[in-house]
Structures are given as C-alpha cells and as structure tokens.
Amino acid sequence: GSDGIILKLLERIGVKTNPFIPSLIPLTVQEKNVVELAGVSLRNVGFSLLAGKRVLYHDIGEMLFTHNGVSGPLVLSASSMRTEQDMHCEIDLKPGLTEEQLETRILRDFSKYQNKDLNNGLTDLLIGRLIPFILERAQVSGDTKIHSVTKAERRALISAIKHLRFTISGTRPLAEAIISRGGVAVSEIDPSTMKLHAIENASVCGELIDVDAFTGGYNLQIAFSTGHLAGESI
Structure with a gap:
C-alpha cells in the first residue's frame, strides 16, 4: 500500500536506501x-x-x-x-x-x-x-x-x-508481488536496536529494510523479529 515516498524523505537527510522493486512475484x-x-x-x-x-x-x-x-x-x-x-x-x-x-x-x-x-x-x-x-x-x-x-x-x-x-x-505489476525488495540499506541500521545511525531515536523494521527471503514464512519472521526488537529498544 505504500507509495515509497518515505525512502525519498530518508535520502534527503543522508540515509542510504535502495528503490523498492517487486519480489516473490x-x-x-x-x-x-x-x-x-x-x-x-x-x-x-x-x-x-x-x-x-x-x-x-x-x-x-x-x-x-x-x-x-x-x-x-x-x-x-x-x-x-x-x-x-x-x-x-x-x-x-x-x-x-x-x-x-x-x-x-x-x-x-x-x-x-x-x-x-x-x-x-x-x-x-x-x-x-x-x-x-x-x-x-x-x-x-x-x-x-x-x-x-x-x-x-x-x-x-x-x-x-x-x-x-x-x-x-x-x-507482473508490483501490486501483485508478495513482498518488495529494497528499502533502507542495512549498513544504516544498528542491528542490536534497529535504530538508524543518522537519526536519533528513529527505528526501522520489516519491509522498510532492504532484506528479503524466499517463500515459506521467512519474510513474516523478519517483520515480526525486527518489529519486536525495534519496539523493545524504544
């Protein structure tokens, strides 16, 4: 449902991102x-x-x-x-x-x-x-x-x-993709907290991160685990 504008906003303040493209499609x-x-x-x-x-x-x-x-x-x-x-x-x-x-x-x-x-x-x-x-x-x-x-x-x-x-x-079109590839580069994130190096007290998780996996529930697990860590680190 996202139009991807968050990536452009993050890029303006120096956060490295990769464009969203369809994956698992x-x-x-x-x-x-x-x-x-x-x-x-x-x-x-x-x-x-x-x-x-x-x-x-x-x-x-x-x-x-x-x-x-x-x-x-x-x-x-x-x-x-x-x-x-x-x-x-x-x-x-x-x-x-x-x-x-x-x-x-x-x-x-x-x-x-x-x-x-x-x-x-x-x-x-x-x-x-x-x-x-x-x-x-x-x-x-x-x-x-x-x-x-x-x-x-x-x-x-x-x-x-x-x-x-x-x-x-x-x-097929991006709207038919199960997930998207792209997002915030992992080098921009503290993996112990999911916080951005460039923005104080800002965290990212799930598909906003440029990490994806094959089918089988792995992408859901990425979303759950990174979301939980980000929440626990606030």
Missing part, C-alpha cells in the same frame, strides 16, 4: 503460446532461472502456468534472484530421471501403445494438456504413429521434456 514470458497452458499446475518438477549459462536459481517443487507466464512457489522464489540481464527459465518435467532413464521409460510406454498416435501414447508420462505443447516444441506431429517414431524424434521429445525453455520478459 510471477514472471512473464515472451512466448505467447504459453496461454495454451494457463492453469496447468505441476508438482515435483525442476525449475531453473538462468542468465545466459549462469544459473541464478534451481530447485524442485511446485509451479503453475498463467496466461502470460509462470507462477507458483518455485517461480516466486526464483523471481527474487533475477537480474537486469536477459534471462530464461528451464523446466524439467521429470527431474527424477536422467535422459537415459527417461528414454527407457518412453520406450516402455511406446511398446505398450505402439499402435496409437503420439497424441494418445504419452498419457502415462505427461499431463494431457502438456502433450500437444511438448510435441510442438519437439517439432513432432501428434498424428505420428508410435511404431514409426524415429530415434531423432524420440530424442527431441526427451529434450523438450527435460529442458522446456521460456524467455523471461519481465514480472
């Missing part, structure tokens, strides 16, 4: 066809956020697709690690399997459904709405009969399942 992607997956929720998937080849964040857990990007616990935590560089994310739909193990699993399913087409032969492996999207990414026709799938097509499917990539275009 859904990410948007460039690929417009992500709308085809809007509402699809995934569990036990790997999610990586990268700047070039540098991994900014990686974990396994839950996420979901939105009409213009990705969200959910994994994505919210990853969003706090983003940079100004060009970024992309990679989703591993089967993080418990190596590519070789996944190929073995696919071959087993293919032997079971060898007379079906791919649209109907991957239902044991993937959520229904993911199948046409993965096939499109792999550039393999869903009408292809399983018994006629080539090794190259099979490898393309494995790559799409293990490395489902999207280019990050930005975040």
Whole structure:
C-alpha cells in the first residue's frame, strides 16, 4: 500500500536506501503460446532461472502456468534472484530421471501403445494438456504413429521434456508481488536496536529494510523479529 515516498524523505537527510522493486512475484514470458497452458499446475518438477549459462536459481517443487507466464512457489522464489540481464527459465518435467532413464521409460510406454498416435501414447508420462505443447516444441506431429517414431524424434521429445525453455520478459505489476525488495540499506541500521545511525531515536523494521527471503514464512519472521526488537529498544 505504500507509495515509497518515505525512502525519498530518508535520502534527503543522508540515509542510504535502495528503490523498492517487486519480489516473490510471477514472471512473464515472451512466448505467447504459453496461454495454451494457463492453469496447468505441476508438482515435483525442476525449475531453473538462468542468465545466459549462469544459473541464478534451481530447485524442485511446485509451479503453475498463467496466461502470460509462470507462477507458483518455485517461480516466486526464483523471481527474487533475477537480474537486469536477459534471462530464461528451464523446466524439467521429470527431474527424477536422467535422459537415459527417461528414454527407457518412453520406450516402455511406446511398446505398450505402439499402435496409437503420439497424441494418445504419452498419457502415462505427461499431463494431457502438456502433450500437444511438448510435441510442438519437439517439432513432432501428434498424428505420428508410435511404431514409426524415429530415434531423432524420440530424442527431441526427451529434450523438450527435460529442458522446456521460456524467455523471461519481465514480472507482473508490483501490486501483485508478495513482498518488495529494497528499502533502507542495512549498513544504516544498528542491528542490536534497529535504530538508524543518522537519526536519533528513529527505528526501522520489516519491509522498510532492504532484506528479503524466499517463500515459506521467512519474510513474516523478519517483520515480526525486527518489529519486536525495534519496539523493545524504544
């Protein structure tokens, strides 16, 4: 609910601050066809956020697709690690399997459904709405009969399942963020009292401080603990 004007007031009297920016927030992607997956929720998937080849964040857990990007616990935590560089994310739909193990699993399913087409032969492996999207990414026709799938097509499917990539275009608006990053620099604060060095008898706490954490109640704990300390130190 804040407009951030307090930071400008503090800066005028010499307190170092960093601008408020959204954190723990859904990410948007460039690929417009992500709308085809809007509402699809995934569990036990790997999610990586990268700047070039540098991994900014990686974990396994839950996420979901939105009409213009990705969200959910994994994505919210990853969003706090983003940079100004060009970024992309990679989703591993089967993080418990190596590519070789996944190929073995696919071959087993293919032997079971060898007379079906791919649209109907991957239902044991993937959520229904993911199948046409993965096939499109792999550039393999869903009408292809399983018994006629080539090794190259099979490898393309494995790559799409293990490395489902999207280019990050930005975040949702600040109003949709769970928390904001930025605020008074910690170097400006006495950590034993939460009082500002520059202003006598003035304390700061919670999101006014440039400290944030992943999801899981940690940001609430920061607010409770710093608020309690500031109050006890008056």
